[in-house]
Amino acid sequence: xxxxxxxxxxxxxxxTAAFALAAIGLNFHxxxxxxxxxxxxxxxxxxxxxxxxxxxxxxPIWIAILVGLAAAAVFAVLLGWPTLKLxxxxxxxxxxAAAEMVRFLGRxxxxxxxxxxxxxxxxxxxxxxxxxxxxFPDAIVNIGPFSMHGSRSSSWWLTAVTWGIVLLCAGLxxxxxxxPWGRVLKGIREDEDAVRSLGKNVYSYKMQALIIGGVIGALxxxxxxxxxxxxxxxxxxxxxxxxxxxxxxxxxxxxFGPVLGSILFWSSLTLVKSLASAFIPSDVLAPTxxxxxxxxxxxxxxxxxxxxxxxxxxxxxxxxxx
Amino acid sequence: MADTAFVSxxxxxxxxxxxxxxxxxxxxRRFGGLTAVKVDHFEVQRNTITALIGxxxxxxxxxxxxxxxFDHAQEGEGQFNGKPLRGMAPAKVARAxxxxxxxxxxxxxxxxxIENMRLGAxxxxxxxxxxxxxxxxxxxxxxxxxxxxxxxxxxxxxxxxRDDYAGSLSGGQRKLLEMARAxxxxxxxxxxxxPMAGVNPALTESLLDHIVELKEDGMTVLFVEHDMHMxxxxxxxxxxxxxxxxxxxxxxxxxxxxxxxxxAYLGAHxxxxxxxxxxxxxx
Numbered sequence: 297x298x299x300x301x302x303x304x305x306x307x308x309x310x311x312t313a314a315f316a317l318a319a320i321g322l323n324f325h326x327x328x329x330x331x332x333x334x335x336x337x338x339x340x341x342x343x344x345x346x347x348x349x350x351x352x353x354x355x356p357i358w359i360a361i362l363v364g365l366a367a368a369a370v371f372a373v374l375l376g377w378p379t380l381k382l383x384x385x386x387x388x389x390x391x392x393a394a395a396e397m398v399r400f401l402g403r404x405x406x407x408x409x410x411x412x413x414x415x416x417x418x419x420x421x422x423x424x425x426x427x428x429x430x431x432f433p434d435a436i437v438n439i440g441p442f443s444m445h446g447s448r449s450s451s452w453w454l455t456a457v458t459w460g461i462v463l464l465c466a467g468l469x470x471x472x473x474x475x476p477w478g479r480v481l482k483g484i485r486e487d488e489d490a491v492r493s494l495g496k497n498v499y500s501y502k503m504q505a506l507i508i509g510g511v512i513g514a515l516x517x518x519x520x521x522x523x524x525x526x527x528x529x530x531x532x533x534x535x536x537x538x539x540x541x542x543x544x545x546x547x548x549x550x551x552f553g554p555v556l557g558s559i560l561f562w563s564s565l566t567l568v569k570s571l572a573s574a575f576i577p578s579d580v581l582a583p584t585x586x587x588x589x590x591x592x593x594x595x596x597x598x599x600x601x602x603x604x605x606x607x608x609x610x611x612x613x614x615x616x617x618x
Numbered sequence: 619m620a621d622t623a624f625v626s627x628x629x630x631x632x633x634x635x636x637x638x639x640x641x642x643x644x645x646x647r648r649f650g651g652l653t654a655v656k657v658d659h660f661e662v663q664r665n666t667i668t669a670l671i672g673x674x675x676x677x678x679x680x681x682x683x684x685x686x687x688f689d690h691a692q693e694g695e696g697q698f699n700g701k702p703l704r705g706m707a708p709a710k711v712a713r714a715x716x717x718x719x720x721x722x723x724x725x726x727x728x729x730x731x732i733e734n735m736r737l738g739a740x741x742x743x744x745x746x747x748x749x750x751x752x753x754x755x756x757x758x759x760x761x762x763x764x765x766x767x768x769x770x771x772x773x774x775x776x777x778x779x780r781d782d783y784a785g786s787l788s789g790g791q792r793k794l795l796e797m798a799r800a801x802x803x804x805x806x807x808x809x810x811x812x813p814m815a816g817v818n819p820a821l822t823e824s825l826l827d828h829i830v831e832l833k834e835d836g837m838t839v840l841f842v843e844h845d846m847h848m849x850x851x852x853x854x855x856x857x858x859x860x861x862x863x864x865x866x867x868x869x870x871x872x873x874x875x876x877x878x879x880x881x882a883y884l885g886a887h888x889x890x891x892x893x894x895x896x897x898x899x900x901x
Contacts, residue, residue, distance in 0.1 A: 476736070476744035476756055483726050483737050489688065490724035490796075494738050495712035495803060496745070504747050614783045615728050 299570040301441050306566040307559045308442070310450055310523040313458035315562070318516030319543045319554030320465045324509035326540075327549035328473055329502060330485030332388035335375075336513050337535035338395025341528060342367040343514025344521040345402060349410055351422040357429070360422075361518060368514030371398075372507040380502045395536065402528035416527035419449060426522055427453070450523040458519045462555060465512055470551045472508075481505055482549075541598055547611030556609055561594070568593045623663050624855055629868035629876075632659035639664040639807055639838050640685065640716070645694030647680055654680045655691070655862045662807075667829065667839045669849045669870070672859035673883055678842045679721060681859065682811055686718045687711040699806065713740065717800040718809035721842070723816075725792040727785030731776055734784050734795060735767035736760070738802030767802060774798045774828065790821040797828065808832055810841035814848055826852055846874075858882065 306312060318340050325331040346364030351357065375394055379387045401407065403414045411417065430453035432446035445451045472478050480501050483491040488498050517531070524530070538561065546557025568590035572581060581589060607613040627633050638661035647655040655677040662668050672678050683689035685696060687708035696703030698716050706714075726734050736742075742763060743749045744756025771777040774794045779787060784795060793813060800808060813829065814822060830852055832839050843849055849856060850870045858866040858873060860882035866873050873879055 472747075472750055475750035475753070476742045476760065477747055477750035479729075479733055479737055480745055482729055482733070486726035486728055487724045489708075489720070490726060491737070492688070492708040493686070493712055493718050493720070493724075494799070495709050495717070495740055496737075497707075497709050614785070 299567065299574065302570050303563045303567045305442060307563045308455060308459075309562070310454040310458045311520055312558050312562045313455070313462050314516045314520035314523070315539065315542065316462050316516075316555045316558035317458070317465055317519060318513045319539050319546075319558055320462070320469055321509040321512030321516065322539050322543050323469060323548060323550075323554050324472075324505050324512065326543065327553070328469075328478060328485065329481045329505040330384065331502060331506060331509075332384050333391045333506070333509065334388045334536055334540075335391030335393075335395030336509075336539050337531040337533065338391070338398040339368045339371060339510040339513035340517030340520065340535065341395070341398050341402065341531040342371050343517030344526045344531070345411060346514070347518045348417045348422040348521060348526045351425055352417070357425040360425075364518050365511045365514050368510045368517075369507050372510035373503070376503045376506045380499055380506070392533070392536070396533070399528045399532055411528070412526070414528065416525055419521075419525040422526075423449060423522060427451075429453075454519070454522050458523075461515060461519065465515070466551050466555060473549075473551070477501075544608050545598060545601060547608030549615055550608075550610045550612070553608055553610045560609070564597070565590055565594055623666060624869065627663075627855075629866075629872055631864040631867055632657075633661070633867050634659075635661045635663040637664045638662060639699055640840070641697040642685065643695045643697075645681070645684055645691045645696065647677075647684055647689065647691045653862055655684060657681060657694075657859075657862075657864055660857070660864060662838060662840055663855065664838055665833060665836060666854040667833050667841070667852055669853035669856045670840060670842045670859065671844070671846075671849055671856060675861075676859040676882075677862040678859050679811060682718070682809060682842055686716065686809055688718075712803065712805075715803075715806035716809060717803055717805040717807075719793075719796045719800055719811055719813065721811040721815060723789070723792045723796050725784040725787065725795050727783065729784060730781055731771070731784055731787070731795060732764070732767060732780040734799050735771065735780075735802055736763050738799040739763040739766065740803045763802070770798045770801055773831075775824070788818075790817040790825075793817050794821070794825065794828075797825075801832075805837060807838040807840070810839065810843075812842050812844065814843060814845050822848070 318336055321339065322333060322336050325333040343364040346367040347360045350360035350363040375387070375390055379390045402411045405413050407413065427447045430447035430451070432451065432453045434447050435445070436443060437446045437452055439452070444455070447453045480491065480496050484498055484501060492498050542557035542561040543554050545561055546555065547553030569586050572586050572589055573583065623636060627635055640662040642657055642660040645655060645657045646653065670678050680689065684691050685703070687703070687706050687710065690705065698711070698714060701714055703711065726737070742756060742759050744760065749755045768777065771780055774797070776791060776794060776798065779791070784792065787795060793816070797810070797813065810829070813825060817825060826848060829839055829841070853870055856868060856870050856873045857864055858879050865878045865882060866876045868876070
C-alpha cells in the first residue's frame with residue numbers, strides 16, 4: 297500500500313509537472329517541426345538561473361519570470377540563427393554543446409557571486425516571493441493519503457501552479473498544432489523543400505518553433521527550481537535524454553503525450569525503486585545501487601516500447617513513429 | 619493562340635519570343651571545375667507548354683533549380699513576369715506565382731491529402747503565429763481553401779482519398795497530389811520536373827490531360843521530361859539542352875530532326891531509336 301502511495305505521490309509531484317512542461321516544449325521542436333533539440337536541459341537551466349538571480353537582485357517575481365523566459369528566447373535565437381538553415385543534425389550537435397556550455401558557465405568559479413558556481417543557488421535564496429503568494433496554509437496539509445507542506449518548496453501551492461501551467465501549455469500546443477501555423481510546421485517536419493516550393497518562409501517558422509519550445513522549457517526549469525534548488529549538474533545531458541524518453545514514451549506530436557510520458561516515466565521509476573528495496577535483500581543489491589538498477593530496468597522497458605509500440609502510448613503510428 | 623505565338627519565332631537556340639513570361643540571361647552554374655549550366659539566353663512564351671529535354675546530365679534539373687531559386691547561379695540574370703529573379707528565395711519565387719514540383723515526389727507523407735492541399739494555399743492569415751490563436755480570423759479563409767481543395771481533388775480524382783495519409787498513396791497518385799497542391803496557390807506558371815517519372819501508363823493519359831488543362835486555364839507550363847511521346851503530344855515548343863547549353867529550339871516535330879539534337883542523344887544512346895527514347899532519371 298505504501299508503495300502505491302509513493303508512486304501516486306511521484307505522479308502528482310511538481311517535479312513531474314516541470315518535466316512535463318519541458319517535454320511539451322520539446323514537442324513543439326520535435327513533434328511538430330522535426331527539430332532535433334538535444335539541449336532542452338540548457339533551456340531549463342537558463343530559465344532557472346534567470347529567475348533565481350533576478351530574485352536575488354531584489355526584482356519582483358513577475359520580472360524574474362520574464363528574465364528567465366527571455367534568457368531562453370535569446371538562447372534559441374543564438375542557436376537557431378546559424379544552424380536552422382543547415383540540415384537537422386547540425387542543430388542537434390549545436391544544442392547539445394550549447395547546453396553543456398551553459399552548465400559549465402554556471403559552474404565556473406568566476407561567476408561564483410552570481411550563480412554560486414558548482415554548489416548552485418540555495419532554494420531559500422529565491423523561493424520566498426513565490427511562497428508568499430500562496431493561498432494555502434503555512435503548514436503541513438493532508439489531502440487524502442497525501443501529505444505535503446501547504447506553501448513551502450515542493451508544496452500543494454507549487455503542485456497546483458505547476459499543473460495549472462502544464463494544462464495551459466497543453467492547451468497552447470493544441471491550439472497551435474491545429475491551426476494553419478501548425479500545419480506549416482508539420483509540413484516542414486515532413487519535407488522542408490516542399491514547403492519552400494509552396495511559398496512559406498521555412499527559416500522563420502523553424503525559428504518561431506525553436507523559441508516557443510525553448511521558452512516553455514525555461515518555464516519547466518523555473519517550476520522545477522521552485523521545488524528543488526538551482527544546481528547546474530542536475531540539468532546535464534541525462535535530463536535532456538530523459539525528456540526525449542518521456543516525450544517518445546507518451547507519444548510525440550500529441551497534446552497529452554508529454555504529460556502522460558512524464559507521469560509514467562517518473563512513477564515507474566519510483567515503483568521499480570520501491571519494489572526493489574522491499575523485495576531484494578540488501579546483501580544482493582545495496583541501497584546505493586537501487587537508483588542505477590531502477591534506471592536500467594526502466595531503460596529496458598523503454599527499449600521494448602520502442603520496438604513494440606514506436607509511436608508511444610498516445611501517438612498515431614501513421615503520423616509520427618521512430 | 620499558342621499555336622500562332624510561335625509563327626515568327628526562329629527555330630534556333632535562345633530565340634526571342636513575342637510575349638515571354640520567363641527570361642534567363644547568361645546563367646552560369648559551376649560545381650567546382652564542372653560547368654553544369656551555361657545558358658546564354660532563354661525565354662518562355664506566356665500561356666504555352668514548353669518542354670525542356672536533353673540527355674542525362676545535360677543540366678536540365680540544375681537549370682530548373684536555378685530558375686526556381688532552389689540553387690543560385692554564379693552569373694546571370696533572370697526575370698519572371700517583369701520581376702528580377704536574382705538572389706530570390708524559393709518561397710518568394712513561389713509567392714510571385716511560379717510554383718514547381720520535384721523529380722522525386724515530395725508528398726508530405728505523414729499528413730493527410732487534404733492537409734497537403736491546404737498547405738499549398740496562399741494568404742491564409744492563420745499561418746501567422748499570433749493570428750493562429752484566434753480562429754475567427756482564419757476560419758473563413760480555411761473554408762474557402764478547403765472548397766478550392768475539394769474542387770481540385772475531384773478534378774485529379776483524389777477526392778475519395780482526402781482523409782488518407784499521403785504516404786499511403788501510390789507513386790502516381792503522389793505525383794497527382796503534388797501537382798494539385800501546387801495549383802492551390804493559383805500560380806501563373808507551373809514548373810514540372812519529370813511529371814511522368816514513375817507514373818504507370820494508365821495514369822499517364824489523365825496526367826497529360828491535366829497539363830493541357832493548365833494551359834487552357836491560362837497558365838504557362840515548363841516541364842522537364844524524358845518521355846518523347848509525351849513531349850510530342852502536349853508541348854507547343856521544345857528546348858533541347860546538352861552539356862549545360864541550349865543547343866536547339868523549335869516545335870517537337872522539327873527539333874527532333876535537328877542534327878545537333880540527334881548527335882547529343884546518339885552520343886549517349888547510339889542504339890536507341892530517338893522517337894522511342896525513354897531515359898532513366900537524370901541524377
